[in-house]
Amino acid sequence: MGRGLRILGIHYFLYFATLAGAVAPLPLAVNIVFAVANGALIGLLFLIGHDSGHSAFVPGRTMNRWITRLVFIPCLHSRSLWDVVHNRIHHRYTNLKGFDYVWAPMSKGEFDAAPLLRRGLERVYRGVFGPLIYYWIAFWIPKLVLPTSPESRNEWRRHLPDTLFVVFVGGGMVAAIGVLGSWLSPDRALWLTMLLGWLLPFAVWNYLMALSIFLQHNHPAVPWFDDPKEWTFYGGNIRGTAHVDLPFDFLPLFKWVMLHHAHHALPSIPGYKLTDAQAKLIEAYGDDVVRYRLSLGEYLKIVRACKLFDYDRKQWIDFDGRPTAPPIDLDAHGRDMPKDLRVARPLQPAAGPRQVPRRSGRVARPSEDAGGQRRAGGEPPAE
Secondary structure (H helix, E strand, C coil): CHHHHHHHHHHHHHHHHHHHHHHHHCCCCHHHHHHHHHHHHHHHHHHHHHHHHHCCCCCHHHHHHHHHHHHHHCCCCCHHHHHHHHHHCCCCCCEEEECCCCCCCCHHHHHHCCCCCHHHHHHHCCCCCHCCCCCCHHHHHHHHHHCCCCCCCEEEEEHHHHHHHHHHHHHHHHHHHHHHHHHHCCCCHHHHHHHHHHHHHHHHHHHHHHHHHHHHHHCCCCECCCCCCCCHHHHCCCCCCCCEECCCCCHHHHHHHCEEHHHHHHHCHCCCCCHHHHHHHHHHHHHHHHEEEHHCCCCHHHHHHHEEEEEECCCEECCCCCCCCCCCCCCCCCCCHHHHHHHCCCCCCCCHHCCCCCCCCCCCCCCHHHHHHHHHCCCEEEE
């Protein structure tokens, strides 16, 4: 509890400090630096909410839920809707297209059949500047503020309190930024205050979020699946994620979340313990762990390769259908592993509250009948 509250207090203090710097009567260039830093702090607060959303930040589910609500105010996210998108869908069916829609790649046939505007949008999404707009359009309002998506609308009454919390408390904080800026810099136009104090930081946060989830689940060696019979927990959560070594080592929360295999293997591990957990996982399943050091060159290489995905051949292709990477061998399963660990399904999900079906609005599992299979547009069905 003490460690969690200390981390929370430090990051919220830094958030308010950088927010004040973004709207203070300082040279515009200095305001912009503070605004960018404030956007990064929104992201770091979100990472605290990510851990508390997994009940992995402090002891007690109720305490974790309220911390999630508190740190989700700056990024304007509903706690309960994030729980659906992240815990009930992304973690259960990682990299299973039609269920998990986090940067899910189109197939060549799906891309060719899409309207011209949608094809153009996909080209932008999967370009160098795609993360600038991806999270705004694909996730924020339609999935994480309003309970209007197919997987949440049947339970809209359950989500309504958190949606109202975001609208009124989060909206109140946005209005307070304008008040604070007008008080600190009364000669500055309100539009410029809001640009520096809210829009620019929010854009930075959206970019960092979209970039992070792209890097975690898109790589020439990371497979995606479109057949529930072919998908396994191990295939999605170990083969389907990437360990990203950052070029800097001064943002511990961000560094921890990029150790993604251990987090997917057991989401209840706190971020500050993922380094040790990831080391043990790499030791056991070394050949199956996709790992690379992030650089501009590496990022460009991933972007060039990861346009569309051939789900039959398990191979990344470009928009013209040409292979951009070798087919992914799904039978590798840790060639350097000890023989006693080399089994057909070497890792399975741990039992726990995230695996308990909900009484209503439950997302259909891949093993259920054809009526609960994938729907057009990549949306998971809801009962």
